[in-house]
Amino acid sequence: MICCLNPDCPHPLNPDGEKNCRTCSTPLVPLLRNRFRVIQVLSDEGGFGRTYLAEDIDKLNERCVIKQLAPKVQENWAMAKAIELFHKEAQRLQQLGEHPQIPTLFAYFEQDNYLYLVQQFIDGHNLLKEWQQKKRYSSREIQEILLDLLPVLKFIHERGVIHRDIKPQNIIRRKSDGRLCLIDFGSSKQLTARVQFKMGTSIGSHGYSPIEQIRDGKAYPASDLFSLGATCFHLLTGTSPFQLWTEHGYSWVKNWRQFLKNPPSDEILFLLDKLLRKDIHQRYQSADQVLKDLAKKRHLPLKQSNVGEIPPPTQSSSVSRKYALLRNFFLIGSAILLLVLGEFFYRQSQQMESFVSSSVSRGTKPGDILNQSHNQTIGNFQLMRTWKLSGKSISAMAISPNGQTVMSNSDDNIKLWSVATGQEISVFSGHRNRVNALVVSPDGQVLVSGSTDRTVKLWNLARGREIRTLEGHLDSITTLAISPDGKMIADGSNDKTVRIWNLATGEVMRTFIGHSAEVSSVVFSPNSFLFATASADKTIKIWNFATGKQIYNLVGHSAGVTSLAISPDGKILASGSSDRTIRLWNLATGKQIRSLNTSAEVKSISFSPHGQILASGGDDAKIQLWNPTSGEKLYTLVGHLGTVNAVIFSEDGKTLISGSQDSTIRIWQVVN
Structure with a gap:
């Protein structure tokens, strides 16, 4: 892809080989200063230009960051001041870049009437x-x-x-x-120096x-x-x-x-x-x-008692030295203990990812059915707990980042459950119709819910209070996602559109239009550069989030696509469908990697935190676990009596939670 350098271009990404931008017709620049290949927009700089991600071909395509100065000001003094400050910023960065923990300045130059500042990219x-x-x-x-x-x-x-x-x-x-x-x-x-532009005073x-x-x-x-x-x-x-x-x-x-x-x-x-x-x-x-x-x-x-004053020590110097020695001895012992415990818990968290080899060593083969009885262990899984709602089908679930609380729909309400005890903690009420989707912000502070009542609601999880309601869709909300940085909410609707909202302000940032049927799933890539949507129209679309431009249209399923998931490393997109297959795609190229044949219509899929397991739930009441690298079916978990509509992993990989049409939620844990 080649990026248009017109700072006003709404869709700057173009296929390689293009001479002019497909959106704004601006001549495309393959290499800035015959050295830097611009590959995407990172951010807009408030009317002063853009910041881009680029590759330095003089350094074996090493990545770098390019800042462009293109101020939208009319007064000559304002333009002169902007150029002066940009030049001083380059000088400052050249000086500051001497520090090993500050990005280095690579270049500062003018080209095509724009100023550019090139900095080191920190990996x-x-x-x-x-x-x-x-x-x-x-x-x-x-x-x-x-x-x-x-x-x-x-x-x-x-x-x-x-x-x-x-x-x-x-x-x-x-x-x-x-x-x-x-x-x-x-x-x-x-x-x-003070900037005197009349564009606001606060920065931060x-x-x-x-x-x-x-x-x-x-x-x-x-x-x-x-x-x-x-x-x-x-x-x-x-x-x-x-x-x-x-x-x-x-x-x-x-x-x-x-x-x-x-x-x-x-x-x-x-x-x-x-x-x-x-x-x-x-x-x-x-x-x-x-x-x-x-x-x-x-x-x-x-x-x-007084800010900034530290009272004198009350112990003698000899006692202080003894105390310091004892304290240091204690800290060293504690550090060793923490290292031992850390290694133990790390190995515990890896159990989910390596259960195939350990299970085979016990005589359990991949593909075996795990018994549904509580506290009976086969392989590395144990069904720890089941709780049932009164006749309420579970179709939406989320788990808190600390893994202690599960949220589920209950008709038009949301219920919070303790993973440890299975007890109901709280009920959030406010929607006027069925809740179809739930997601929690990365910091665990905000719960987002989408409903058949056409609204999205934001809840303060700690206080159980509604923060705001987002309205605008013409039909039911079917799916939700939150960007990895916690700043944006994406929703999909039966009205065939996807909207991106600013979580902090509740404002619509972007609307994606392109599907010919209801949107069933939305998902952000780990770096938020790419955004995927799925629909009952049998297609999956990959979008450049920064520009809103569609990059790929993935076709292959013979029935509606029901669920999407992206591997933690951002390389693989998984799609589940009513055609009883799961397809794995290369997210960067849009090429299909392989197809997995399931025993039922797929309703939900989820990657484990380390990306080595893909879980799927279907209308045969089973949970199937797959190796996404080889395509091998590892295990089938049984116990539910109805369609498994939701499967989610805890962030530490130690727990898998499933929700079903049979009105039950089940907690599966990894054991030794």
Whole structure:
């Protein structure tokens, strides 16, 4: 694909070999500066141009990021100022790129009346995605994050730069060495320079940015430190500062400790107390101040009578040394114990993925039927629990990221269940007709439901309250998905359309039109670049999410496509159909890899977290488990008495949950 560089082009991707853009007729540029091949749009820069993902052919097609300056301003002074600031940004990045944890500047040039700035692409996962996998950070891990990032902040602040947008999404753990890298300096400004465009004053992300930045548009080193504190708070508690800011404004920072599920160390409590001060004058003023407190060897008290004052030690120096030795001995022993336990639980989580070999060693062969009796183990699966609703068919389910709560439809209500006990926790009421789809945000804060009443509702899971209702479809909502970054909701409807909503604002971002029958399934790729939709019209469509343009139309099923799933590595798209097959497709090329023949119409499919198992539920009341690499059927789980409409894995891979037309939910666990 070749990307159009017209910043106003609504659909910039074009097939290779095209001379002019198919959408806007702009001449296409195969290589910028005869070196950089632009492959897709990453983001729009608020009327100042676009940011692209590209390949550097001089470096064996190494990926890089290209920022384009194309400001939509009329005044000569405004254009001159934009060019001046862009040039200064390039100079700053050249200087900042000397730091190993900041992207390097590769090039800065003008071409075809646009300015371009080329930066290093950091290969890794940001801390939000890392949190979604871990679900919990220890005090030691938070301390390591602070020790890794504070020197970076000290470095940029000493050079007169404020980042202004520190949050988990802008911190990437580099795959090569595990170091944390600070990205997205697009909103950075010199301490002595103020942008005077009449396009708004605040830069940053609500919840993570301090009050002086959002209210007054002013930012200082202490502003970045607040954002770093909010980031650590999010990772430590699992609670999104944006959600708290939406509901409570800045009042949440006064009582941030109430959101703790597991109390951290006294040191971390003390540091976050001071990082999260609403009043900038009561906050840490420099990264050095935080580093000095982190370097202190003595134990910090939970509460301080005066902000910034640390009471003198009450023990003698000899006692302190003994205490330090004992404390270090305890920490080393604890670390060893944690490593042993971590290895044990890691192996437990791998059991789901490797159960074939371990089961064969016990004499159980792939394809065997697992007995439905509770507490009887065959292979690596055990039916742990079954609970039944009063005559309510289960057609929609979701599981919380921590794996502790299952949500299911119950006619026009939503019920929450404890996975551990099977007890009903809560009931959400508000829809006027049957609930058909459920999905939970990656941070576990928001439940989204879609209904035959043509609406999508957002619920605060912790409080059980409705946040907002999304309306606009002309027929029933049939399917839902949330983007991996938790920012967007996708829904599919019987009105043959798909809508993308901004989860935070409830605004429609994009509408996909193209199917000739009701939409049955929608799914985002792990990187959110691609988006897949399925329909009763027997087709699957792959879309470029950034542009809204259809890339592929997958044809092969002989009946309606009922369910889609994408492997965790983003390489394989699986589709289930009423034609009693599951088809596996190469997501990048749209080519079919193989077809799996099932014993029934497929109603639901789901990949395990490591991608080595594909589960399917059908109208024969069975759950079938497949090896997606070889196409081999591994096992069949029986026990349901009606169509299995939903199968989902927990994020740790230890639990498989199924919901059926027989009004039951079943919990299957991996055992030794």
